[in-house]
Amino acid sequence: MAYLELKNVYKTYGQGADATEVLTDINLSIEEGEFVAIVGFTGSGKTTLVNLINGLLQPTSGEVLFKGEPVKDTSHDRGVIFQNYSLLPWLTVGQNVHMAVREAFPKASKSELQKRVRDFVDMVSLSPAINKRPKELSGGMRQRVAVARALAMNPEMIIMDEPLGALDALTRGNLQDEILNIWSKDKRTALLITNDVDEGIYMADRIIPLRPGPNATLGPEFKIDIERPRDKTALNDNPVYKKTRNAIIEYLMDIGNERKAVVQQEYVLPDLSPKSFVA
Numbered sequence: 493m494a495y496l497e498l499k500n501v502y503k504t505y506g507q508g509a510d511a512t513e514v515l516t517d518i519n520l521s522i523e524e525g526e527f528v529a530i531v532g533f534t535g536s537g538k539t540t541l542v543n544l545i546n547g548l549l550q551p552t553s554g555e556v557l558f559k560g561e562p563v564k565d566t567s568h569d570r571g572v573i574f575q576n577y578s579l580l581p582w583l584t585v586g587q588n589v590h591m592a593v594r595e596a597f598p599k600a601s602k603s604e605l606q607k608r609v610r611d612f613v614d615m616v617s618l619s620p621a622i623n624k625r626p627k628e629l630s631g632g633m634r635q636r637v638a639v640a641r642a643l644a645m646n647p648e649m650i651i652m653d654e655p656l657g658a659l660d661a662l663t664r665g666n667l668q669d670e671i672l673n674i675w676s677k678d679k680r681t682a683l684l685i686t687n688d689v690d691e692g693i694y695m696a697d698r699i700i701p702l703r704p705g706p707n708a709t710l711g712p713e714f715k716i717d718i719e720r721p722r723d724k725t726a727l728n729d730n731p732v733y734k735k736t737r738n739a740i741i742e743y744l745m746d747i748g749n750e751r752k753a754v755v756q757q758e759y760v761l762p763d764l765s766p767k768s769f770v771a
């Protein structure tokens with residue numbers, strides 16, 4: 493039995509003439525302990541896919557199964573790091589993380605909770621800002637709080653919806669390593685949604701492209717046969733890395749061009765002259 497399975501999943505927003513079929517026939521199977529990355533074009537339905545897995549949305553048809561059971565609601569077992577960090581503005585950094593930790597560990601003592609909060613705030617290098625409110629932080633700092641908050645809840649599965657997009661290269665690299673540490677040390681399962689092929693290759697065991705929408709569906713998977721832990725600097729000279737990267741980029745460019753050809757169809761408009769306007 494797969495750990496997470498999506499079977500013939502379709503998702504349509506709206507009804508009748510207003511209906512938009514965003515996701516079409518999504519089939520995905522992730523084993524326990526795997527790290528899978530989905531790379532997709534902007535607007536293709538990546539967040540919709542995350543919300544279906546997280547339980548915030550239900551499929552129009554098809555099934556989403558987590559450990560064999562249909563996903564009906566959100567759960568602490570599946571921790572999501574969202575693209576828009578959604579922090580509570582009236583709470584400090586520490587309080588935002590504390591609230592999540594208290595919910596995930598209702599039986600923990602006050603001092604255990606406080607230690608966990610401090611450890612995870614420290615992990616994202618925000619200890620000096622622990623008493624600041626979100627409005628006093630930069631976008632990247634807020635995103636780091638969201639990473640700390642999700643990971644501090646110790647989810648079995650870490651789901652990431654373009655979590656590091658707003659960060660500079662150095663912070664991004666450090667957080668990629670922290671996420672990989674937690675994933676491997678605590679034997680988690682991870683799903684990363686990204687538009688950065690290099691990030692996918694560095695972090696994942698498999699990369700699966702999400703084709704552009706509407707009616708986005710998953711493309712063929714690319715296995716990343718590169719030993720772990722991966723060395724970012726050495727990766728550039730690794731022939732497997734180069735070959736895999738080229739194959740993925742070529743695939744994405746081909747489907748991007750296919751899409752452009754459809755979008756660039758010429759439409760002949762009727763030759764109408766405006767009627768004179770009478771005030």
Ligand SMILES: Nc1ncnc2c1ncn2[C@@H]1O[C@H](COP(=O)(O)OP(=O)(O)OP(=O)(O)O)[C@@H](O)[C@H]1O
Pocket residue numbers: 505506512514532533534535536537538539540541705
């Ligand atoms: N609640 C909704 N009602 C109607 N349409 C929606 C809704 N949510 C998303 N959509 C549409 O579904 C499509 C996919 O949106 P989604 O946010 O899943 O894409 P995405 O790949 O995450 O986008 P981005 O790369 O911009 O973050 C878009 O065309 C969007 O307008």
